[in-house]
Amino acid sequence: MDRKEIDLLVHRLEVSAGGADFPIVTQLAERQHDPFKILISTVLSLRTKDEVTGKATEKLFRLASTPEGMMKLSEEEIRQAIYPVGFYRNKARQIPEICRALVERFFSRVPDTLEDLLSLKGVGRKTANLVLSLGYGQEAICVDTHVHRISNRLGLVKTKTPEQTEFALQDTLPRCYWSRYNTLLVSFGQRVCRPVSPLCSSCLLGDLCPRISVTSHR
């Protein structure tokens, strides 16, 4: 795919995804420039729907809004605040640990490099790249299941794992699109090009989509 086709693809994705008035885009924008909030809400969001995690994040931040405060919360307090995100074993336990690590190792600040972020227990490539992209305004490709699935569905990459997708997209997409592509594909993936029963009738990709029986592969 050459530069012109990529430009067109990104533009059509933008239109199909509903542009800036899509709730997720708005929500993400509101959290911008607060890396700590982005980090915590992303940990909460793992395998959980976004509307749920948005509310949970607000409730949790009402209890404590800094790493110092949050590391003192008990698992039970956190569990109550973040209901019903699920996966409490991981989340309610990891959040104070992450906060403690921030305080002890990073002067109570969220790191702004991939390596430092990945050193936090419970933070993987998806979370780390989202913090870089949204929290620090760096161009970073953040690959979740939506980005992985659709990038392959569109034939943009041919990869097996999310990590391979991340590197393949770095080779394929011009850097100026990296962060935009993240947000776009998440909206597009949740709203239009869903894992099952995709809404092809309201998709505007047209001939840019291979349209090989959409149900036959992810």
Next chain:
DNA sequence: AAAACGGGGGC
């Protein structure tokens, strides 16, 4: 009753 959900860790 299954599958799905902005994954990550341990091995």
Next chain:
DNA sequence: GCCCCAGTTTT
């Protein structure tokens, strides 16, 4: 690479 984790909603 594979397996485990584990709660709520959607199909």
